[in-house]
Amino acid sequence: MNYDRILIRYGEMSTKGRNRSKFTNKMKSNIKRLLSDDRIQIEAQRDRMFIYLNGASFEKVKVNLADVSGIQSFSPVVKTSQELNEIKAAALELVKRSMSGKTTFKVETRRADKTFPLDTHALNHAIGGHVLRGTEQLTVDVRNPDITLVVEVRKEAVYLSCETYPGAGGLPAGAAGKAVLLLSGGLDSPVAGYMMMKRGVEIEAVHFFSPPYTSERAKQKVVDLADTLTKFGGNIRLHIVPFTHIQETIHKQVPENYTMTSTRRIMMRIADRIRQQTGSLALVTGESLGQVASQTMESMAAINDVTNTPVLRPLIASDKLDIMEIARKIGTHDISILPFEDCCTIFTPAAPKTRPKTEKVQFFESFLDFDPLIDQAIHDTEIIMLPKKATELDDLL
Ligand code: ATP
Numbered sequence: 396m397n398y399d400r401i402l403i404r405y406g407e408m409s410t411k412g413r414n415r416s417k418f419t420n421k422m423k424s425n426i427k428r429l430l431s432d433d434r435i436q437i438e439a440q441r442d443r444m445f446i447y448l449n450g451a452s453f454e455k456v457k458v459n460l461a462d463v464s465g466i467q468s469f470s471p472v473v474k475t476s477q478e479l480n481e482i483k484a485a486a487l488e489l490v491k492r493s494m495s496g497k498t499t500f501k502v503e504t505r506r507a508d509k510t511f512p513l514d515t516h517a518l519n520h521a522i523g524g525h526v527l528r529g530t531e532q533l534t535v536d537v538r539n540p541d542i543t544l545v546v547e548v549r550k551e552a553v554y555l556s557c558e559t560y561p562g563a564g565g566l567p568a569g570a571a572g573k574a575v576l577l578l579s580g581g582l583d584s585p586v587a588g589y590m591m592m593k594r595g596v597e598i599e600a601v602h603f604f605s606p607p608y609t610s611e612r613a614k615q616k617v618v619d620l621a622d623t624l625t626k627f628g629g630n631i632r633l634h635i636v637p638f639t640h641i642q643e644t645i646h647k648q649v650p651e652n653y654t655m656t657s658t659r660r661i662m663m664r665i666a667d668r669i670r671q672q673t674g675s676l677a678l679v680t681g682e683s684l685g686q687v688a689s690q691t692m693e694s695m696a697a698i699n700d701v702t703n704t705p706v707l708r709p710l711i712a713s714d715k716l717d718i719m720e721i722a723r724k725i726g727t728h729d730i731s732i733l734p735f736e737d738c739c740t741i742f743t744p745a746a747p748k749t750r751p752k753t754e755k756v757q758f759f760e761s762f763l764d765f766d767p768l769i770d771q772a773i774h775d776t777e778i779i780m781l782p783k784k785a786t787e788l789d790d791l792l
């Protein structure tokens with residue numbers, strides 16, 4: 396008896412009412428694209444999804460599923476009828492197979508079919524008793540068992556498994572629409588992107604790049620960051636916007652303590668144009684309140700003044716240590732801390748205004764028409780396509 400299919404449990408998606416079928420369809424197509432193995436078939440039901448392996452390797456599929464957002468947990472399962480003797484026999488065989496070196500177990504029954512004659516308690520007993528009689532060294536430990544045998548009783552069949560793996564949680568990639576992520580080479584914005592992707596948002600990334608002040612390696616760093624993020628959703632298009640001319644112009648035009656505010660405002664305007672072009676619904680930044688001069692509420696107001704588009708700041712109330720921990724977990728930390736500076740670090744004034752006034756920055760900018768510069772930058776933008784990356788086996792070890 397071999398595991399021939401995988402049962403997928405949805406996370407909060409299962410509570411999403413009328414959106415549910417949209418979410419499950421999205422998750423199904425995400426998984427299909429990711430697994431890209433013709434043998435594999437996927438069936439999405441209301442509250443569970445099944446992947447039929449048809450000979451494909453579970454170990455390989457397992458690695459890929461771990462990053463699929465929308466999955467709460469998944470198990471390779473065997474299927475039996477609702478006949479109790481058949482359930483018991485399958486249970487014993489599965490436990491025996493995962494027994495090596497283990498001494499304790501428990502049975503965890505979930506009864507989706509409420510018409511089944513035994514309740515969960517009675518089922519746990521019946522199955523557990525059978526396993527105890529059929530094995531020698533095992534005892535029951537309900538708190539901290541070495542083996543947990545999960546038995547799901549459903550209308551059409553019963554599914555059993557001794558292996559359950561956590562999924563990435565959240566909502567399926569792309570189910571919530573698209574947003575433009577302002578992606579620097581720093582620690583915060585990749586984490587902000589990841590958080591939005593976990594909420595089902597598809598990402599278009601925009602990076603502002605100022606050669607020769609910033610090097611090719613700084614650009615490569617951002618490409619690597621975006622590439623890493625693809626693991627958590629789908630493909631990412633990275634827009635590399637040449638920003639040198641605009642930054643130089645700002646530095647000539649705007650008093651030094653306001654250059655940073657103005658730079659951010661122009662970035663927002665360009666990102667918003669890219670949002671329109673790509674059919675995206677919002678902008679996303681890595682801002683966190685109080686972290687640096689540009690991240691006071693006054694500063695955010697002055698920057699936000701250029702657009703009515705929602706600006707999502709998933710890290711606004713997070714502290715740096717938590718952000719760093721997520722960055723480590725998702726594999727962006729070591730890329731972000733590489734020492735190649737992005738355009739902002741290089742042009743950062745010695746004493747940026749921490750409480751800029753919107754009217755003042757508007758006044759400083761009013762002496763110049765930035766529109767043609769913005770048009771030119773968008774025209775010269777390079778677009779890099781980053782296809783979704785599969786998790787490496789090493790990532791999980
Ligand atoms: P990060 O760690 O994301 O670089 P930060 O702490 O350096 O953020 P800021 O420099 O104030 O903070 O940048 C705030 C946000 O502006 C960033 O999180 C990012 O979303 C956006 N941003 C900054 N620089 C760039 C850039 N060169 N290209 C694209 N977006 C940028």
Ligand code: MG
Pocket residue numbers: 579580581582739
């Ligand atoms: Mg930065």
